[in-house]
Amino acid sequence: MTPAMGAEPTTKTGLDVLVVGGGPAGSAAAYWLGERGHRVLVVEKKTFPREKTCGDGLTPRAVKQLVDMGLGDWLGGHQRMDGLRSIAHGVTLELAWPDHPEFPPYGYVVRRRELDAAVAERAGGAGATVWTGAEAVAPIVEDGVVRGARVLRKETGATEDVRARYLLVCDGSNSRFGRALGTA
Numbered sequence: 001m002t003p004a005m006g007a008e009p010t011t012k013t014g015l016d017v018l019v020v021g022g023g024p025a026g027s028a029a030a031y032w033l034g035e036r037g038h039r040v041l042v043v044e045k046k047t048f049p050r051e052k053t054c055g056d057g058l059t060p061r062a063v064k065q066l067v068d069m070g071l072g073d074w075l076g077g078h079q080r081m082d083g084l085r086s087i088a089h090g091v092t093l094e095l096a097w098p099d100h101p102e103f104p105p106y107g108y109v110v111r112r113r114e115l116d117a118a119v120a121e122r123a124g125g126a127g128a129t130v131w132t133g134a135e136a137v138a139p140i141v142e143d144g145v146v147r148g149a150r151v152l153r154k155e156t157g158a159t160e161d162v163r164a165r166y167l168l169v170c171d172g173s174n175s176r177f178g179r180a181l182g183t184a
Contacts, residue, residue, distance in 0.1 A: 015039050015164035018148055019128075020136040021171030023052070024062075027119040027130070029168055031069055034126035041162060042128055043151050045135035045171075048120060054112040057081065060103035067104075069122050079109040136177045139167075146181065 017033050019026045022044025030040045058066070058075075066075055082105065083096040097105050124130050136149035140161055148163035169178045178184030 012041070012160055012162045015041050015148075015162065017041075017166045017168060018043070018136075018162050018164035019168045019170055020149060020177050021169065021175075022046075022048075022120050022123075022130055022132065023116055023170065023172065024119050026168065026170030027116070027123040027128075028065060028069065029170060030123035030128035030130070031119070031126045034123060034128040037127070040123075040128040041164070042120070042123060042130045043134040043136050043149070043162070044120070044130065044132045045154070047132040048117040049113040050116060052112040052116065056109050056111055056115075058108045058110055058115075060097050060100065060105065060107055063107055064103050066119070069119070071118060071122060074118055075108050075110070078114075081107045081109060136162075136171070139177065139181050149177065 016038040017030075017040045019030050019040060019042040022030075022042045026042055026044070030042045033040045063075065066072070083094060085095075086093045097103075097107065099105065120130050120132075131151070131153070133154040135152045135154065137152045137159070138150045139146050140148040140150060140163065146167050148161060148167060151160050151162050152158075153160065169175060169181065169183060171177055173184070175184040
C-alpha cells in the first residue's frame with residue numbers, strides 16, 4: 001500500500017454527469033452529453049489503447065452512431081462488411097444486412113483497442129473529461145440516493161470522491177460497480 005492510499009480522498013464536484021466506464025457506450029454517451037454542453041467526467045479503469053476480448057464487428061446501427069459522431073472518415077479506413085457469415089458443423093449461412101431507412105447497408109470490422117480510443121478521443125473533443133487508469137471503486141450513496149463514486153487514480157494511488165447530478169454505469173457486463181449498486 002502506498003502512503004497516498006491511506007490518505008483522505010479529495011472531492012471533485014460541479015459535474016452534471018459521471019460516466020463509469022470508457023468503452024464505446026460510456027464514451028459515446030459522454031460525447032453526446034458534452035456536445036450539449038453538459039459537464040461530464042468519464043472514469044475508465046484501463047488505459048488506452050487496451051486489448052479487450054471482442055468480436056470487433058460493428059453493425060449498421062453502430063456505424064450510424066459513429067458516423068453521427070464524426071467518425072465516418074475514420075471508419076472508412078477499416079474493413080467493410082456487407083453482411084454476416086456463420087460457419088458451423090460444415091454448414092455456411094450468409095446473411096445480408098436488412099434494409100433499414102436510417103442505417104447503412106454495411107458494417108465494419110474495427111479492433112476494440114482502436115474503437116475505444118477513437119470514441120474516447122471524440123468524447124474529449126466534445127468537452128467531456130476522460131480519466132484513464134481511474135477506477136470507480138465504490139458508489140457514494142447518501143439518504144438512499146447515488147451521488148457519485150469514490151475513484152482510485154491508479155498511477156498515484158490517490159482516491160477522489162467524485163460527485164455529479166447523474167451517474168451512468170457503462171463498465172460492462174461484469175460491472176463490479178454495478179454489482180455494488182445492485183444493478184448488475
